Amino acid sequence: MRFRTLAVGLLISGLALSACGKEGAPTDSGSGEGNGSAAPEMPTYEVAKDVKLEGSPTFDKMKSVGHPIVGVKEDQPGLGYKDPTTGKYSGFDIEIARYVAANLGFEPESIEFKAVPSAGREQALINGDVHYYVGTYTINDKRKQQVSFAGPYFVAGQGLLVQKDNTDINGKDDLKGKKVCSVSGSTPIQNVRDQGMTDQIVELQTYSQCVNQLAQGQVDAVTTDDAILKGYAAQEPDKFKVVGDTFSEEPYGIGLPKDDKVLRDKVNDALEASLEEGGAWQKIYDATLGKSGSTAEKPAIERY
DSSP states (O other): OOOOOOOOOOOOSOOEETTTTEEOOOOSOOOOOOTTSOOOOOOOOOOOSSOOOTTOHHHHHHHHHTSOEEEEOSEETTTEEEOTTTOOEESHHHHHHHHHHHHTTOOGGGOEEEEOOGGGHHHHHHHTSOSEEOSSOBOOHHHHTTEEEEEEEEEEOEEEEEETTOOSOSSGGGOTTOEEEEETTOHHHHHHHHTTSOSEEEEESOHHHHHHHHHTTSOSEEEEEHHHHHHHHHHOTTTEEEESOOOSOEEEEEEEETTOHHHHHHHHHHHHHHTSTTOHHHHHHHHTGGGGSOOOOOOOOOOO
């Protein structure tokens, strides 16, 4: 685990806490739009022509079926969310997946999204069930033994969500005596306990439950990856805000089959281009997680 910074949201019924290794969840409609304010416009992506990736078996498979099959989350508002009414996907991760597809020469609309839970990501890539995976997927050495990563395209970290008018909590050092909620058994709640941030810990099954309690004033703060928390704040910026510096590091990468270096290099090139001045990354962030009112630092691509 290393870097960290991001999020977005709506209330849905089951948000997967992927980077922290526990399935949790918000509830909602997922687009992250609303609040009556003008939303930043989502960028469009120029589709590359005549892309050739000799030596990439994964790219050959995409070409053979005519489109990429991309593993995602479908229950993380602002990141990876499937609208139950329209069936459409939205969020920061979804747009990164579309941007990558365009750079590989495929129309973004041609992507076949496949929801894969955290526990099944490595096997889905190993089996070829998906060609690449974009879904709050933390890069670490253990996972690199089974799959490879391009990126990181975002660096998240453990953060705090509080009510908009809260002036008492501005970071983790202000949690003494405060009620803090997270998902039972998750890494964030263990960090709170291990570091003695507070002895007033509330453990629930989903993040939507924690956020509901925060809205009702039954807890003082909710903690998990800041990217997830930004989702909630993006949906209801008049009600919630993300505060303080993050206190862990989670570099989110694009999961790829292990030995496909040709594809990994191509995806890294695309991500690097997106991070340049005027590139797609900032536009995607502003139109998704940026609605939370929180800024995010651009990550540095790590090639290996």
